[in-house]
Amino acid sequence: MSSELVTLTIDDRQVSVPKGTGLVEAAQVARVEIPVFCYEPRLGPPVGACRMCLVEIEGAPKLQAGCTLTAGEGMVVRSAATSAKAAEGQQATLEFILVNHPLDCPVCDKGGECPLQDLTFRYGPGNTRMAFPKLTFDKPIPVSPLIALDRERCILCYRCTRFSDEVAEDGQLVARNRGARTEIATFEDEPYRSPFSGNVVELCPVGALTSSLYRFDARPWDIQNVPTVCTACPVGCNVSATIREGKVRRILSRNHPEVDRGWLCDKGRFTYPHLRANDRITAPLRRIPRGLSEVSWDEALDSAEEMLREAEGAVVTALSGSETMEIAYGLGRLLRAGLGANSAVLPEATSDTLGAFRLPLSAIAEAELVVVVGDDPVVERAPIVDLWLKEARRRGAELVVCSPSGSVQTPPGEAARLCQSLAQQRNPLGRRLRAAERVVLVWSGPGGGGGARVAELAHALGFEEKPGCGAFHLPATPNGRGVALAWSAAGDKDEANPQPIKVLVVSGDEAAADPSVRALAEDSERVIAITMFHQLVAGWADLVLPATACLERDGTSMNLEGRVQRLRRAVPPPCPDELAWISKLGDRLGVDIPAHASRVFADLAEHVFRDLGLDDIGDRAPLPGRKPFEAPAPGTASATAAPPAAEEHFVGALHLQRYRPLFSGPAVERIRELEFQRPPFEVELARRDAERRRIATGDRVLVRSNGTSVELRARVNRKLVEGVARIAEEHAADLHPSVEVVKA
Amino acid sequence: MPSTELFLAGTEDHDLRRLSEYREVGGYAALEKARAMEPQAVMGEITGATLRGRGGAGFPMGRKASLLAKNTGKPTYLVVNADESEPGAFKDRDVMGLTPHRLLEGCLITAHGIESTDVFIYIRGEYLHEYDVLVAALEEARTAALLGDVTIVIHRGAGAYICGEETGLLESLEGSRGQPRPRPPFPPVDGLYGAPTQINNVSTIALVPKILELGAGEFAKIGVPSAPGTAVFSLSGNVARPGNYERPLGTTLRELIYDLGGGVADGRELKAIIPGGSSVPVLTPDEIDTPMDYDSIQAAGSFFGSAAIMVIDDRVCMVQLALRAAQFYMHESCGKCTPCRVGTRWLVQLLTKIEVGEAERRDLDLLDDVCDKMLGKSLCALGDFAVYPVSSYLRKYRSEFEAHLGGAGCPLAGISPIEGIFAPVSQHAGHAEVAHVV
Amino acid sequence: MSTPFYNRVQKLRKQYPQSRSAVLPALRLAQEEHGGWLPSEALREVADALDETPAYVVSIASFYDMLNLEPVGRHLVEVCTNLSCALAGAQSVLDGFAGELGVRPGGTTEDGVVTLRAIECAGGCGHAPVVIVDGAYREPVQAKDVSAIVEELRAFD
Numbered sequence A: 001m002s003s004e005l006v007t008l009t010i011d012d013r014q015v016s017v018p019k020g021t022g023l024v025e026a027a028q029v030a031r032v033e034i035p036v037f038c039y040e041p042r043l044g045p046p047v048g049a050c051r052m053c054l055v056e057i058e059g060a061p062k063l064q065a066g067c068t069l070t071a072g073e074g075m076v077v078r079s080a081a082t083s084a085k086a087a088e089g090q091q092a093t094l095e096f097i098l099v100n101h102p103l104d105c106p107v108c109d110k111g112g113e114c115p116l117q118d119l120t121f122r123y124g125p126g127n128t129r130m131a132f133p134k135l136t137f138d139k140p141i142p143v144s145p146l147i148a149l150d151r152e153r154c155i156l157c158y159r160c161t162r163f164s165d166e167v168a169e170d171g172q173l174v175a176r177n178r179g180a181r182t183e184i185a186t187f188e189d190e191p192y193r194s195p196f197s198g199n200v201v202e203l204c205p206v207g208a209l210t211s212s213l214y215r216f217d218a219r220p221w222d223i224q225n226v227p228t229v230c231t232a233c234p235v236g237c238n239v240s241a242t243i244r245e246g247k248v249r250r251i252l253s254r255n256h257p258e259v260d261r262g263w264l265c266d267k268g269r270f271t272y273p274h275l276r277a278n279d280r281i282t283a284p285l286r287r288i289p290r291g292l293s294e295v296s297w298d299e300a301l302d303s304a305e306e307m308l309r310e311a312e313g314a315v316v317t318a319l320s321g322s323e324t325m326e327i328a329y330g331l332g333r334l335l336r337a338g339l340g341a342n343s344a345v346l347p348e349a350t351s352d353t354l355g356a357f358r359l360p361l362s363a364i365a366e367a368e369l370v371v372v373v374g375d376d377p378v379v380e381r382a383p384i385v386d387l388w389l390k391e392a393r394r395r396g397a398e399l400v401v402c403s404p405s406g407s408v409q410t411p412p413g414e415a416a417r418l419c420q421s422l423a424q425q426r427n428p429l430g431r432r433l434r435a436a437e438r439v440v441l442v443w444s445g446p447g448g449g450g451g452a453r454v455a456e457l458a459h460a461l462g463f464e465e466k467p468g469c470g471a472f473h474l475p476a477t478p479n480g481r482g483v484a485l486a487w488s489a490a491g492d493k494d495e496a497n498p499q500p501i502k503v504l505v506v507s508g509d510e511a512a513a514d515p516s517v518r519a520l521a522e523d524s525e526r527v528i529a530i531t532m533f534h535q536l537v538a539g540w541a542d543l544v545l546p547a548t549a550c551l552e553r554d555g556t557s558m559n560l561e562g563r564v565q566r567l568r569r570a571v572p573p574p575c576p577d578e579l580a581w582i583s584k585l586g587d588r589l590g591v592d593i594p595a596h597a598s599r600v601f602a603d604l605a606e607h608v609f610r611d612l613g614l615d616d617i618g619d620r621a622p623l624p625g626r627k628p629f630e631a632p633a634p635g636t637a638s639a640t641a642a643p644p645a646a647e648e649h650f651v652g653a654l655h656l657q658r659y660r661p662l663f664s665g666p667a668v669e670r671i672r673e674l675e676f677q678r679p680p681f682e683v684e685l686a687r688r689d690a691e692r693r694r695i696a697t698g699d700r701v702l703v704r705s706n707g708t709s710v711e712l713r714a715r716v717n718r719k720l721v722e723g724v725a726r727i728a729e730e731h732a733a734d735l736h737p738s739v740e741v742v743k744a
Numbered sequence B: 001m002p003s004t005e006l007f008l009a010g011t012e013d014h015d016l017r018r019l020s021e022y023r024e025v026g027g028y029a030a031l032e033k034a035r036a037m038e039p040q041a042v043m044g045e046i047t048g049a050t051l052r053g054r055g056g057a058g059f060p061m062g063r064k065a066s067l068l069a070k071n072t073g074k075p076t077y078l079v080v081n082a083d084e085s086e087p088g089a090f091k092d093r094d095v096m097g098l099t100p101h102r103l104l105e106g107c108l109i110t111a112h113g114i115e116s117t118d119v120f121i122y123i124r125g126e127y128l129h130e131y132d133v134l135v136a137a138l139e140e141a142r143t144a145a146l147l148g149d150v151t152i153v154i155h156r157g158a159g160a161y162i163c164g165e166e167t168g169l170l171e172s173l174e175g176s177r178g179q180p181r182p183r184p185p186f187p188p189v190d191g192l193y194g195a196p197t198q199i200n201n202v203s204t205i206a207l208v209p210k211i212l213e214l215g216a217g218e219f220a221k222i223g224v225p226s227a228p229g230t231a232v233f234s235l236s237g238n239v240a241r242p243g244n245y246e247r248p249l250g251t252t253l254r255e256l257i258y259d260l261g262g263g264v265a266d267g268r269e270l271k272a273i274i275p276g277g278s279s280v281p282v283l284t285p286d287e288i289d290t291p292m293d294y295d296s297i298q299a300a301g302s303f304f305g306s307a308a309i310m311v312i313d314d315r316v317c318m319v320q321l322a323l324r325a326a327q328f329y330m331h332e333s334c335g336k337c338t339p340c341r342v343g344t345r346w347l348v349q350l351l352t353k354i355e356v357g358e359a360e361r362r363d364l365d366l367l368d369d370v371c372d373k374m375l376g377k378s379l380c381a382l383g384d385f386a387v388y389p390v391s392s393y394l395r396k397y398r399s400e401f402e403a404h405l406g407g408a409g410c411p412l413a414g415i416s417p418i419e420g421i422f423a424p425v426s427q428h429a430g431h432a433e434v435a436h437v438v
Numbered sequence C: 001m002s003t004p005f006y007n008r009v010q011k012l013r014k015q016y017p018q019s020r021s022a023v024l025p026a027l028r029l030a031q032e033e034h035g036g037w038l039p040s041e042a043l044r045e046v047a048d049a050l051d052e053t054p055a056y057v058v059s060i061a062s063f064y065d066m067l068n069l070e071p072v073g074r075h076l077v078e079v080c081t082n083l084s085c086a087l088a089g090a091q092s093v094l095d096g097f098a099g100e101l102g103v104r105p106g107g108t109t110e111d112g113v114v115t116l117r118a119i120e121c122a123g124g125c126g127h128a129p130v131v132i133v134d135g136a137y138r139e140p141v142q143a144k145d146v147s148a149i150v151e152e153l154r155a156f157d
């Protein structure tokens, strides 16, 4: 869109809008409504299917679909408000739409928040002249365990299929058949399996696609929506939590145009029922000879105080990357200031250097060239970033993905070396990176010094001088950076690695589920765990304090862009929140820690954000400006590269590439409806590797390394680089980095 | 009348499927001539000849080419519409089956004129024989080094009338469901693969060599000034000698039906004329002196369409005819836009009710109104095509519709030749569903 | 998955600037290889060869009349019943086939030999009624010709 303006007349009102503005938007400026169903600019070019938007254009003999037009200089437009012809067209369309639409609004989930209901109320015919049987279809069918489809209600606006085809690009939800028999479907009985499937529920303008988790749960007039932020991954999509009777009923997008553009992934949308998981811990637990037993809060705090004091500073804290900054800061103050216990296991390596190349995620869509490096598919780490990349490509950007199954097949562990070579003058791709004005670099995978390596590359390419060029690192945890920042702000003493560890404090489910934390627990005398779920800590914690979920918390979180966003408590937790008891323990240890997130934030902000207040963050947080570049501590390429260890290298060995799937983790594991989204029990092999072993897709194979073996189903992935066996973390068990794959 | 034989010239005494024989009648000389000319000069001839598209709408080919976007950095495509599926039409089939080289030569000249090197011919899937003929001819032309740097891909459809609509065709060719796109943007700006695209009907392109051969001036002397040249008229229905006849535009329906077609079959009486394929409004016998050219036929309230003339005799029930036509459009509606998808089914339901004698007068009014509500509202013209037969039969033969009402049933029961006809209503699931016209 | 099929589709893809354009030729090929229709495996093979999803492939296949998503007989008899053919007596031709074969239009004989179908205009209106037998046009076919055609099909089976 240019800055040039065009002036047009809509219903006798003159408006000037930027050249290229859609007519529907131009009408909005003139405060004229052109009603729409199929039109949704986020789904690509308009399709003009529903014909709800018919308008009269001076000079055109026929009514035109307003949604397919752009505002033109001197255009004279009449909507139904001032044109009898347009009004007739609109009524005709509504009558046709309603010909086959059932009148089951009272029992429809969409009732009360349904565009079709609203438009019918305003413009529709009062009665039906259709006396023949309506088209009928099988009653609601599951298109997946998450989504139900009621074909009778479908008005064939093709929003859902366009989302699948043109936004998620998953090609799973399609239109089948032709003409009156057209219907929305997946392939045969297969579920709509896509990380983004839930968006179609929000897109559907009628009650044809509904969430199975929400069906019949609430009516729009007895719910409240609480604006908060998703913390299922480092993107931090803006969401609304729908609350009824003190329970979260669904999660909807709240569209932050720079962050998520109104899309959510299914992990963020559908994991809320974990708040009510069967093994949710609501009271403190203490170890007794046979397991754990509930104790009162006073007893729990007594124990905690006693354990911590007895440790005499030999305390290590393992933090999760999904804590709020306030919790991390509160814990930090408690343990560091209160006990001098400065040792922490942080959720992941982080680096602030990327602040010099900061861009909003939405800038990816405008890029001309995007280079992704790292071993993990973007979608597994930061799903919405994957959608931004796809949009960039649709808009004509060149997308170069250097990964084991990317467009440039790269063996695992090569990303750092790749960055180094791209930084060199003679590298051809590097030269183009230097020359272009709008380039985005993305690091998607382990290693990389929390973004330091990609920041060095951006620096070498001169991105500081180019406002259209930027770099992102996709962390493994939602708020690892914020947690690290908060922890470091809470004290200024250096770490002292206590040996032995007298008390290990494990904060949060992620830390509790982390095998390396578990290993540390083995070496610790006592463990205090703060978690939501019983199963996670049953075997090894001495004292368990119940944790809250993000939907139950006030606080702030920093996403992968470096944007500080605000979480709001959508529902009260079933137990006192972390800050409440941290504050009490603080009193006992002589540190003043406020019990309210806003006050903790004020304290923290004074240390780290200078003049950022909660009000500045607001409901749609702004992105802070760029910071000057500071060279990070140099990394070594070999530290991240992991060539198979020589002694383990037997003939025909493949390098095991483990990846952490998006649909994993304690919350996901607790949602039955999400089970189908979890990674199948399979090992992916390159075509040549499979052929050499006479393995075909579907074969049962044994994946073996010294002493251990796992039986999995093989899948031949034509895109995968040779020499790699790719297995989801949760199925890779104890396999070593070098494995042998044979037919079972 | 050799001068009025343009498409089919030479087919009488030559097997023009063979390159050698096509050369004997002067084939590919026009191409040579064109290639010696500047592209603009070639298009100048076509524009000068006022060659109007033979696919239905009659849009001048030269004017369409002038709309092709320039300097886009993308290739320019030429797409030939050989999807011919309009009921009554079979002209392109003969052009391809009898003189394939004429089409190929037209493609090559046009490609030169619009500076394109990529040609796609989208031929309906059922035309297997014509496909084979075209493929063989293309092979001959390639071997004879006639293609130059032009690639011609012959792409077969798979049974969908809507793929004859130009944007539906492009979608289908791109590997999508053949559902029309909103226009604008028009194909000359944003066509195949988003690139500037010239789309023309087979017969339009097949006329191009003759224009180059005769020169625009000579060509323009044939036919009528507003629409020079000839057309292949397809005669069918209750006519004594059905078949394809090439005649200049402006030839009257009477000449075509009586002089060439031998009049109504079996000496019966003429009841109705459908002049341009099933999708155009019907004409009554008193309109038989209408000349067949775009403007005259439009002045008479119908359309030139695909020049497919169907002759209807006095035994035929117009309600049955309307119903069978409506079934076709319901079956072929792509399902993308609401008025067409829903309206075509509603029309079939209403017409069925009328045909079986269960309708009342208000059902006729409703039928009329549904037609009104559909007309001009759909995404492409198929929605209008579905309306034209129904609304025009209803208007011009209303008394026959009325005679069905109130339990009376069909007045031509036992006489009408199309009574009880089966029509496919579903294109999926093994095509099992058929409708029975009672 | 048969490697030749995959390779043949790769060749088809190369004809076009974008690979999706090869979906109709690929589906036609798959249909030929699977006895005239497209069972699930055929759809999956096409999807695999084009790097597309099976859902995409079925959305295309179900749009077109000539692609069959259910089994058909070894021979396919298609009778055009559109206006011109209807006016020329297609009804009695269709009835003739139905009677001779003992199936309703849309059905397949019990022995799986012949599928009978009513179809829309085949573009043979000047030689009506049109019958298409295994892809080849027979024009015109009158009711009296029906039994000979059926016999021929049975003989060739």
Ligand SMILES: Cc1cc2nc3c(=O)[nH]c(=O)nc-3n(C[C@H](O)[C@H](O)[C@H](O)COP(=O)(O)O)c2cc1C
Pocket: B052, B053, B054, B055, B056, B057, B058, B059, B061, B081, B082, B083, B084, B085, B086, B161, B162, B163, B164, B165, B166, B167, B199, B200, B201, B202, B204, B205, B380, B381, B382, B385
């Ligand atoms: C429903 C529908 C079906 C059509 N079918 C055909 C067809 O089979 N062949 C054809 O040439 N044009 C057909 N057209 C017209 C094309 O859209 C287009 O106008 C034509 O191919 C342009 O070629 P021309 O300018 O050479 O006539 C159809 C249009 C519509 C709306």
Ligand code: SF4
Pocket: A153, A154, A155, A156, A157, A158, A159, A160, A161, A184, A203, A204, A205, A206, A208, A209
């Ligand atoms: S299911 Fe909903 S979104 Fe999809 S086409 Fe139907 S009405 Fe539109």
Ligand code: FES
Pocket: A035, A036, A037, A038, A039, A047, A048, A049, A050, A051, A052, A053, A054, A065, A066, A067, A068
């Ligand atoms: S909103 Fe314009 S056609 Fe649907």
